[in-house]
Structures are given as C-alpha cells and as structure tokens.
Amino acid sequence: MLSEERYSMIINFLEDKKAVTVGELAEWLGTSESTVRRDLNALHDMGRLNKVHGGATAVEEKIKATEEDVQSKSLKNVEEKKLLARYAATLVNDDDVVYVDAGTTTLMFVDALSPNTRALFVTNGIVHAKKLIQKGLKAYIIGGQIKLSTEAVIGAEAINSLRKYNFTKCFMGTNGISVESGLTTPDLEEALVKKEACSHSYITYVLADHTKFKAVSAITFASLGRCCVITDKLTDNKFRDYTVIKEVEQ
Amino acid sequence: MLSEERYSMIINFLEDKKAVTVGELAEWLGTSESTVRRDLNALHDMGRLNKVHGGATAVEEKIKATEEDVQSKSLKNVEEKKLLARYAATLVNDDDVVYVDAGTTTLMFVDALSPNTRALFVTNGIVHAKKLIQKGLKAYIIGGQIKLSTEAVIGAEAINSLRKYNFTKCFMGTNGISVESGLTTPDLEEALVKKEACSHSYITYVLADHTKFKAVSAITFASLGRCCVITDKLTDNKFRDYTVIKEVEQ
C-alpha cells in the first residue's frame, strides 16, 4: 500500500470517528505502530489532523474547509462513491431535467451516466459541464462568479440563473448529514446555491457515503425531510424516521 | 504495445482507482517495472499524474483538464496571435469590466493577462473561465447551453445572461474581416452571443491576425465601424478608412 493511501484512510477514519488510537489504526491498516506514528507525524505536520498522546483527533471542519485538501478528498472512499454514482445514474430518465451539483461525488455520477440518455442537464460545476458535453449529452451551465477552489459557479448571479429552471430531479453532494441540522456544507455561498437548486427541483437526491452521517458543517442547505438520501451503508436506522434512504448493495 | 497505449491505460486505471503501485501496473500491463517507471516519469512530466514513492496517484480533475486543452490547441499563427494577445493584455486597467469572447486567440489573451490586475472578467468560454480563476482573477461565466466543439456558452439563455452586464471593454475573436460584411463567424448561435456582448460594451477590440482579412463567414456579428481591430500585419490600407486599426510591431 502507498503511504498516500494510508494517509487518506487515516483522514477518512478520523472524519468518521473524530478520534483514534495508534493501536486501532495499526490493526485496521495492517501495519506496525511505528509506521502509524510516522504517518500521524507527517499528517500532523501537514495540518491534516491533531496529534494527541495515544493517537490523533480530527481537525475542525472550518479549518479544514480553508485548507481544502484535494489530495485526500479525491482518494478516499472511491469505491463507495462509485457505487452510489452508478445507482444514481440509473435514476435518470430520457425526459428528465436534471440538476447536477458541483463536487467530487457528483462528478463520479456524471462519469456513470449513460451517453445515450436524452435528458437535459444543468450544472454549476465547470468540470461537470465539460464532462457532460464530452459525453455528448445536452448540458447547460448556470451563470455567475466562479469559486477557485471547487470550480463551482456561485453568488447572487448563480442563484438568479437558477430561478429560471424547473428540475425534475437534482443530485447533490454534501459534507454532513444529521437529524438535527439536516444537510450541511462549510461554504455559505455554495450552500445558498444548493438551497436554490433544491427548491426548484421536484425530487432531490443526496449522494452521501457512510462517512457523511452525523457530521455537521457550518451551513444547512436542506432539511432531511425534503430529500432522498443515497448511501452505501446506513449505520443508524433512526435516519429512516426522517427521510427516504436508499442503501446501495455491495 | 505502443507506449501511448500504455500511457492511456495507466491514466484510465488511475482515473478509476485513484492510486496504483508500480508492481500492480507491471503485472497488469504485462511489462517490466523499468518500463512502468519510465512511463510514470513521462506522464508525471506531462502533469498527467502524481508520482509518489511506490507508485502514482491521480491528479486533480481541474489541473488535468487545462493540460488537455493546452495540448489540443496547437494551431497555426501561434506567434502572431501571442503578439496580439500580449498587446491586448496591456489595454486592461484595474477598474475595467472586461468581456472575453470564447476562442483560441482570446485564450492567449487570457494567458497574457497580468495576475495582478483587479479588473472584473466575464466570459462565455469554459476554458477561459478556468484559466482566469487559476490566475487568481475575478471571473464570471455567463449561463446557458454549452457547445461541444468550442466549449463556449451559447443560446437564448446566454444572451439573456449577457443583458445584465455593462462592459467597459470587450475582446473578441473573429473568423473574417471585410469592408462589406464587417466581422463574420460561421456559427449563428455564436454570432448572436458575440453581437449581444459587443452591444453591451463601451469599446470592442477585435483580435485578428493578418489571415483573417478579406475572409467572409456566414454570419455578421458586428460592423467594422463599431470596433477597434488589433492585428499583426495590415496588407490593405483601405481598412483604415472604415475602422481604427492597431498594428502590433515586431
């Protein structure tokens, strides 16, 4: 295993559990405690986790949002995300008008789309727009300011652009899902765009792997009741009381 | 097997799995580790993957996308176009609101822009938008349908998006310049967007190398009198009777 992969797995583990011991990681990664310690030191130096006596804890979401660690973000939970993406892609019908939210999970959704669908796609992700047209699909991009880190279109003009559309389905990514706070994301501007998109869609699908559950970021963009969550593994059945959950098998 | 074949197989593999070891690739490709290492070095130099100890990881989508654009756009009259682009870039002031038309010449204009300018940029080119923000400039993209071949935003929604803006300067590409037909381009939809952009701009600059003169395409998007032409070599002085021409030296 590459050290980069271990880094991703550790960060990933921490996002889920918030704290972890050296022993746990050594066993889970199938490696020695020495290596785990070295990894934790490296990640600590990068500011990607807090090293504490006995193990490590996750860094605060707000700090992480500004750090914007693309490396580990795209590496982690790849298989799970692809699973969700493949299932979500089957939900698109020929007569749909689909909104695709910017983000790494929804990018895999675009990859998984059939090139033969005649559905109309609207997105606020530059990369997403590019991939859609390269697949030969009919794609629109909304206008507005572009955010550097995520290459998403945001701002007042973006929200204004969205008002014209009526989507049959929209596919959203999220940073956190919780019963109390609903769907949350760290960036205010992006949250506002997400909110507007959801409100113009007949059905909202949220693609969220299991690590997103019980996480809470700064801004809520939708309540649980208003959307259908697609996930790989539901750890707590109480979520079923508040929303429709599709657990994708295998 | 051709090395190019291996390259694309490696890139595909990485796009799927996000991380891979040298050993894995050697076995999968049925070749030696030496060759895999050489391939990884080559791909790393091209910026198409990240080489790490033990193997390689996928590069972020946004970086890769621009690389593709750069390598695909190897066209003619590059030096001349760069010359025009460099001059045009000096025309941008800090308080300008600039429209940048989609196209290869204007893309070089974006490359030539100073990263320090505080001007506001609006564009209908996806690649242009991307480059602008990667330079750290403030950039907006207009909304609308995306045309596959040129990756430009076009259509009714694009024109509608443009209505909101008032530009101090706009920089356009063109396919033909003639006294009788003015500025012409082969695609109707693109012409309509160009026309709308020009009509919302105080000054219109047209970037056109000498090959564009006396050429006429299907649709006229502006008359000669309404714009200032920047070119490398003016072969016929009669154009000076109809418009302002800037001939860039050297």
Added chain:
DNA sequence: GAAAGAAAATGGTTGACAATGACAGAAAAT
C-alpha cells in the same frame, strides 16, 4: 527492395536511498 547503420524501446542489474518493523530508553499519564 535489401542491407547496413542509427535511434529508440525494453528488461535486467546495481548502488543509493527511503520506508518499514522491532526494540530500547526517555517521557508522559495514571
């Protein structure tokens, strides 16, 4: 078109370097 030579690609080897796991003594927690 064939032969000869040049250039490029490939696979294997080697010494240098990096990563790993185990251990011992120091430091910290209880």
Added chain:
DNA sequence: ATTTTCTGTCATTGTCAACCATTTTCTTTC
C-alpha cells in the same frame, strides 16, 4: 511506582535512478 506511549536507532526490506545489453523500429544507402 507502574503502565502506557513516545522518540530515536538499527537492521531489513522495498523502491528508485542510472547504467548496460538486447531487441525492435526507423533511416539511410545502395
């Protein structure tokens, strides 16, 4: 004081760039 955890060290293993020999491909020459 005892246990746990950390840091530094060291031997082992894994990986890498550079080099060389061989094969393949391209060019040149006749």
